[in-house]
Amino acid sequence: MKKAPVVFVYKEQTYYFFDGDDLEAKRFARALEDKSIGKGKSSDREEDTEEILDGTLQDWVNKERFETFMKVTRGNxxxxxxxxxxxxxxxxxxxxxxxxxxxxxxxxxxxxxxxxxxxxxxx
Known part of the structure; x- marks a missing residue:
């Protein structure tokens, strides 16, 4: 196990950990976007990081919620x-x-x- 706090999914007899790989990429993209708009206050950085992390975690959970190999139906x-x-x-x-x-x-x-x-x- 990794050090706490940790977010993981247990499925298919395996643990899959959230490591936030996309966090740095999204933070960089947000910084570039802020510079082009004229933003960039240091007080906003912490809030932006939390927003990005929430979005990244939500994306990861959405991607991991299905099995690796599943039956796709018209209902899902x-x-x-x-x-x-x-x-x-x-x-x-x-x-x-x-x-x-x-x-x-x-x-x-x-x-x-x-x-x-x-x-x-x-x-």
Whole structure:
């Protein structure tokens, strides 16, 4: 575990920690924006950092709320798209009992294994 305080998600038998990687990039972008507008008071910097951190944490939670490999349906596709991540769809044929033919199941397992093995790259 990392030192406290820490924010993490436990899913798929793994812990995923919020490390704030996007915080510095967003802080830099905000500083450039403030300079172009003519802002830049030192008293605003702390409030800006808190706003940026809140936004970064909210973005991270939104991105981590779904499984790495999940079934996308018409009921959840809009929520999945709101994460801002790239979406790869593997279209499979199901019968009314949601059974998948063996050739389609083999294809799904192959796609899932690639995604899980390369989670850092594709998530």
């Amino acid at each position: 596709i809009n929520q999945v798209l709101q994460t801002g991540k790239y979406l790869v769809l593997a279209v499979l044929q199901e019968n009314k009992l949601q059974d998948i033919p063996s050739d389609m199941l083999q294809f799904r397992e192959m796609v899932e294994s690639v995604i899980r093995k390369n989670r850092d790259r594709y998530h």
